[in-house]
Amino acid sequence: MKKLLIVLSLALCASTNAQDNPNNIKMDAKNPFLEDFKTPKGTPPFDLIKKEDYKPAFIKGIEQQSQQIEAIVNNKAAATFDNTVLVLDESGEILDRVSTVFGAIRGADSDQDIQTIAEEISPLLSEHNDNIYLNEKLFSRIKTVYDDSLNTNRTTEQKRLIDKYYKSFVRSGIALNKEQKDRLRQINKELSLLSLSFGKNLLAETNNFQLEIDNEQDLAGLPADVVSVAAQTAKAKGLDGKWVFTLSKPSWLPFLQYADNRALREKLYKAMYNRCNNNNQFDNKQIISNLVNLRLEKANLLGYNSHADYVLAETMAKTPDNVFDLLNKLWEYALPQAKKEAAELQKMIDREGGNFKLESWDWWYYTEKLRKEKYSLDEEAIRPYFMVNNVRDGAFFVANQLYGITFKPLNDVSVYEKDVQVFEVNNADGSYIGILYLDFFPRTGKRNGAWMSSFRKQSVKNGEFIHPIIYNVGNFAMPTEDKPSLLTLEQVTTLFHEFGHGLHGLLSHVNYNGLSGTAVSRDFVELPSQIFEHWALHPEVLKIYAKHYQTGEVIPADLVKKMQEAANFNQGFETTELVAAAILDMKWHVITASEEFDVDQFEQDKMNEIGLISEIIPRYKSTYFAHIFDGGYSAGYYSYLWSEVLDADAFEAFVEKGIFDRTTGQSFRDNILSKGGSEDPMVLYKKFRGAEPNPIYLLKNRGFVE
Missing domain, CATH: 3.40.390.10 (Collagenase (Catalytic Domain))
Incomplete structure (x- = not known):
């Protein structure tokens, strides 16, 4: 099967009933999804795909895969890897084609039609997924292969695939009784629709707000190109002669960094962090409460104390205690540094006669000023x-x-x-x-x-x-x-x-x-992405690509030196907001008792418990924390930090041999990038590095230790 849980980009879970066409949808023979894409490299023919193709293709894909599952179940031959596990892994070709394309469009180019299709398809996919993973006859064949794999000469990769499918059935509730399975099916449907609603609300709230400026004096402090983009945005919205800033990060962040008008900084920032928390039709608080409770109920049905216990059982971290151990250790370094940074920013405010207390909407503005003062480094001069x-x-x-x-x-x-x-x-x-x-x-x-x-x-x-x-x-x-x-x-x-x-x-x-x-696993997947960040601003790499867009001049050495000197500037803030978000995620998912949550109060209480200072908020507040409520990172946002232990240590291998060393690069390709999930992640890591990662490099990376 193409995906263990067919996911439509933002965690629209796959599902399935199968045998009929419940919506009586006419199948267009010209529907591009019904056969392999007839393009030179098999790329999606976007010029041929129409919105009305999606739902029929989903229906047909569900029907096709259900027939493939039935063929596995009804096979009279004894269950083997080839006739059971492999056939399951390769099933669902139509569903895979349509779900991957639809997921991409839903994330990157959505509209009301796409959202409506997602809402209609989601419960069908949820049912389909349950029909597969709660199919006792199918599981019986999978279990036969699983039991046999312990005694036969399977490759490591085959054993990993067998084990993955076997555990997927178990973790999907195959051992439950009928009443429990029926309840699990209902929970899965509700969860998929709630996640869709969360994302739909967030997109609407993000798009609905705009800071409209008609007084040029209110643009004081903003770089010319930021003003130009704001004017271009206003023009596109039919507001010629004005300037518009939105809740897209490339719009709101430079405004917070440079705008002298403190009241407008506050207005824009509060609009950003109050998204889906305004007691209107786009409010996500009740959705969060429902999601958290349903996730707990599902985890309990499957034999786990909490949703976090359920999620982490199949990760490198294994348990919530191990996650909290990492987060708390980082917190011990990050929070004191953040407090020092806050005090330094407050001194700057006082020195300038500001006569007000530093607030979260001030942080970027005064940090930018302090960066210039300390390092003579202006990010606008770098861009x-x-x-x-x-x-x-x-x-x-x-x-x-x-x-x-x-x-x-x-x-x-x-x-x-x-x-x-x-x-x-x-x-x-x-x-x-x-x-x-x-x-x-x-x-x-x-x-x-x-x-x-x-x-x-x-x-x-x-x-x-x-x-x-x-x-x-x-x-x-x-x-x-x-x-x-x-x-x-x-x-x-x-x-x-x-x-x-x-x-x-x-x-x-x-x-x-x-x-x-x-x-x-979620806490291994960030290793390839985060290690690649190490090359982005390395001096040897900058001289290759960092060239002035007008003159072609390579970035000057003195500017690179300033960037290096300022590399760990504001690291207390950056680490604190990241760790705070990871802790918030975990706190939502280690609950063991269902209740009607006051989302704002829960979040405030948990941040007070860890001593988060008022000048900093978590990188994502709950009502717009899409990673965990409309994505695959529930009880998993810590993964960025867990993987950073790996990537910081792994990059040392390149530092030791040379950052472009082909032998080391080939080893990383052979042992990490090429292997996918074909071996245990720590086994793969040790094949590359020769030992388990040393966490000291993460602390060095962030400037917390020498």
Whole structure:
């Protein structure tokens, strides 16, 4: 089966009834999803795909996979790896094609029609998924293969796939009685719809607010290109002669960094952190309470004390205690540093005669001023050296140096939006690897943030190597009429981060779809992405791609030196807001008693317990914490920090041998990137590094220890 839980990008869980066409939908023979895409590289034919193709394709895909499952169950031959596990892993071709494309569109180019389709399809997919994983006859065959695999000469990869499917059935409730299974089915349907509603509300709230400015004096302090983008945004909204700032991060963040008008900074920031918490039709508080309680009930049904216990059982961390141990240790370093930073910012306010207490909407503004004062470093002076396509080429350059791979632009491939870029990826010898899509800019129908996924995962089927088709999505600074997209340092590292995920998908070299690419535990999946960030701002890499967009001048050495000196500036704040969000996620999911939660009070109480200072809020407050309520990171946001222990240690291997050392790069490719989930993650890591990771490098990276 193409995905253990078919997911429509933002965790729209897969599901299934099967045998009939419950909506009596006419199947169009020209529906592109009903057969392999007839394009040169198997890329989605976006020029042929219509919105009305999605639902019929989902229905047909459910029907097809259900028939495939029935064929497995009714096979008279004894259950084997080939006739049971492998057939299951390869089933659902139509469903895979439509779900991957629909998931991409829902995340990056949605509208009301797409949202409606998602709401209609979600319960069908939930049912379908349950029909598979609660199928006792199918499980009986899986168990036969599982029991036999302990005594037969299986490859490590085959054992991993068997084990993954066996545990998926168990963790999906196959051992429950009928009454419990019926309740579980209902819970799964409700959870899928609640997550959809959460994301729909968040997109609406993000799009509905705009800070409209008609007095030029209110733009004081803002760089010219920020003002230009705001004017361009206003013009697009029919507000010529005005300036508009939105809740897209490339819009609100520079306003908080540079706008002198404190009242407007407060207004914009509060609009950002009060999203879906305004007691209107887009409020997410009741959805959160319902989600948390249903997740707990499901975990209890399956024999776990909490949702976190359920989630973590199949990760590197294993238990909530291990997660809290990491988070609390980091908190001991981060919070005192954040308090020092807050005191320093307050001194600056007092020195300037501000006569007010530092608040969260002041932090970015005074941090930017302090950065200039301490390091003579102005981020706006840096941005001209980070044109988005140059940064992209920098990422390509590093991948070429480490792995010998090349990237060729393809201009004849159909895309879902005109600004999406497409590249063919090849090995050094010219052999074909796969396709990479890059979607960089915000749009009304795109959710915030950045992510990677696939239109097709790598595998081997009937002896044929299936090449991956991967995409990266971001929300970077928009180009203006007179300037290209110029990135902040944070956006530079984000581009490298997502590209690292992309490499994990592209360079996968396994046999089975269920183990391909990023199909690894949540707290291991961030290793390939986060290690790639280390090259983004390295001086040896900067001199290759960081060139002034007008003059072509390479970024000056003195500017790079200032960047290095300021590398750990504001690290107390950055670590504190990240750890606070990870702790908030865990607190929501270690609850063991159901109740009607007061979401605001719960969040405040948990942040008070850890002593979070009022000048900092968690990176994501609950009502817009999409990672955990409309994504796959519930009880998993800690993963970024868990993986940082790995990536900080792993990068030391490159530091020791040279950051472009091909032998080390090949080892990382062979032992990490190519392996997907085909072996235990710590086994893979030790094959690359020779030992388990040393957490001291994370602390050094963040400037907490020498």
